[in-house]
Every structure is written in structure tokens, then in C-alpha cells.
Amino acid sequence: MTAGTSCLPHVSRMFARRVHPSAACVLATLLVPLAGCAPGSSLPPLPRPSNTAYRLGVGDQLRVLTYNELQLSNTFIVGDNGQIAFPLIGTIPAMGLTTSQLETDIASRLASKGILNHPSISVEVTQYRPIFVLGEVSHPGQYPYMPGMTTLSAVALAGGYTYRAVTGYAGAVRNNGTNETVEGRLARDSLLQPGDVITIYERYF
Numbered sequence: 082m083t084a085g086t087s088c089l090p091h092v093s094r095m096f097a098r099r100v101h102p103s104a105a106c107v108l109a110t111l112l113v114p115l116a117g118c119a120p121g122s123s124l125p126p127l128p129r130p131s132n133t134a135y136r137l138g139v140g141d142q143l144r145v146l147t148y149n150e151l152q153l154s155n156t157f158i159v160g161d162n163g164q165i166a167f168p169l170i171g172t173i174p175a176m177g178l179t180t181s182q183l184e185t186d187i188a189s190r191l192a193s194k195g196i197l198n199h200p201s202i203s204v205e206v207t208q209y210r211p212i213f214v215l216g217e218v219s220h221p222g223q224y225p226y227m228p229g230m231t232t233l234s235a236v237a238l239a240g241g242y243t244y245r246a247v248t249g250y251a252g253a254v255r256n257n258g259t260n261e262t263v264e265g266r267l268a269r270d271s272l273l274q275p276g277d278v279i280t281i282y283e284r285y286f
Contacts, residue, residue, distance in 0.1 A: 120282035121252040127265030130274050134179040136257055138276050139163060140210030143175070145187065148201040153191075156207065169196055180204040209275035214239040216281035217246035226275040233269045235279055245283045252280040 137143070139159050145167070147153035157165040163176030170190045175183055184202040191200040209226040212235060219240025232251050242248050251267045256276050267279065 119285065120247060121250065121266060121280070124252055124264065124266040127253055127255060127263070127267055127271065130272050134181065135206070135275075136177050136179055137175045137183065137206070138210050138256060139176060141175075141206055141275070142208035143180075143183075144205050144207045146203040147187075147191075147197075148203070150197065150200075153197075159210075170194060180206065212273055212276065213278045214281070215279065216251075217243045217283050218281050219243060226273065226277075230273045231269070232267045232271050232273065232279065235273060235277075236281065242281065247282040247284045252282065254278040 137159055139161055141159045143157045143159070143165065145153075145155060145157060145165075153168055155168070157167070159165055159175045162172075163174060164172040165175050167173050167187060167190075170187075173183070173186060173190065178186070181204075184204045187204070188200045188202045191197045191202075209228075211223045212226050212230070213223050214235050215221050218236055219242075221239060224235065224238045232253075236242060236251075249269065251269075252264065253267045253273075254262050254264045254277070255274055256262045257274070267273075273279070
């Protein structure tokens with residue numbers, strides 16, 4: 082048997098018991114390439130979320146408070162164009178900004194238009210954009226993001242693994258509030274980010 086078949090000890094033992102040794106050698110050799118390219122295994126690990134301030138993205142729901150100005154306080158959703166529609170000053174870019182940056186931008190626009198002299202603005206995220214869980218879970222689909230969510234808790238929301246699932250890791254595509262995305266591999270305890278698209282792979286055998 083070739084050296085490469087050592088990565089499939091359980092397969093080799095099964096063949097040794099049930100199949101003629103020469104046939105077992107051929108079959109195990111054919112399976113080695115599959116074992117060496119398990120789905121998603123070649124992806125680099127996805128970097129852990131940084132400790133920098135969260136950047137807004139499409140689908141985030143925001144509460145904007147303009148102190149002493151109730152008519153300028155409301156809940157907004159970052160639209161597909163990456164903007165929010167704010168009373169009296171129109172659309173404002175939000176995608177890729179932190180809440181502090183958006184506060185400053187809104188205050189500056191209100192002041193420059195002469196609407197308020199010294200506006201005091203507060204912006205907070207009331208609902209993050211959802212995550213998506215695809216592949217070998219019982220109920221693939223869209224789920225609400227919660228701070229502290231891990232790969233495993235996302236799988237639990239999606240009804241758990243199917244019997245065909247690769248359970249040791251998952252793939253993910255991440256967008257950090259910009260138009261750029263990164264793809265990588267997640268461990269079971271990896272922290273997720275809003276908007277992550279997670280794929281649970283199907284094992285070959």
C-alpha cells in the first residue's frame with residue numbers, strides 16, 4: 082500500500098477485512114486524492130474580528146437621536162445603496178462608517194444647512210444585518226445576528242448539522258461594511274460578524 086493511504090486508516094482496515102488485499106490497495110489509493118482535498122480544507126483561516134469600531138453595512142438598522150429635536154429622531158435602515166434617508170438633509174452615506182463617524186457627518190450637514198446651530202447626534206445599531214447559513218444544516222437560510230455568535234451557535238439556529246456535514250470547520254464569506262469581501266475557513270468556536278455567509282460542507286464519505 083502506498084504511503085499516502087496512511088491518512089485513511091479506517092478505510093484501510095475496512096478493506097483489509099472485507100476485500101482482497103490487492104483490491105483494497107487500489108481502492109484506497111483512489112480515495113487518497115479525495116481525502117487530501119476535503120471540501121473547504123484549502124481555505125485560509127478567516128482572521129478573527131478586530132477590536133476596532135464596527136462599520137455599518139447594508140441592512141443594519143439604526144436609531145438616530147437628535148437631542149431636543151424629536152422630528153429629527155427616528156429609526157433608519159441602511160439601504161442597498163449604502164445610505165440612509167434623513168429628514169431635511171436627504172440621503173447620507175452610511176456603509177463603511179462607524180456610528181461615531183455617522184454622528185459627526187449628520188451633525189455637520191445639519192449645521193451647514195442652517196437647520197441647527199449646535200446639533201447633538203447619537204447613533205446606535207438596534208439590529209445588525211443578518212447572517213446566512215448554507216449547506217449541510219437542517220434549515221439553511223437567513224438568521225438574525227447576535228453579538229458573541231459563533232459558528233456552532235449559528236449552526237444550532239439553523240437546526241443543527243445533517244448527517245452528511247463536515248462538523249470540524251466551515252467556510253465563510255465576510256464583508257466588513259465595504260464592497261470588498263474575504264473568504265476563509267472558520268473553526269467551530271470562531272466569532273461571527275454581521276453579514277457573514279457561512280457554508281457547512283458535505284463530507285465525501
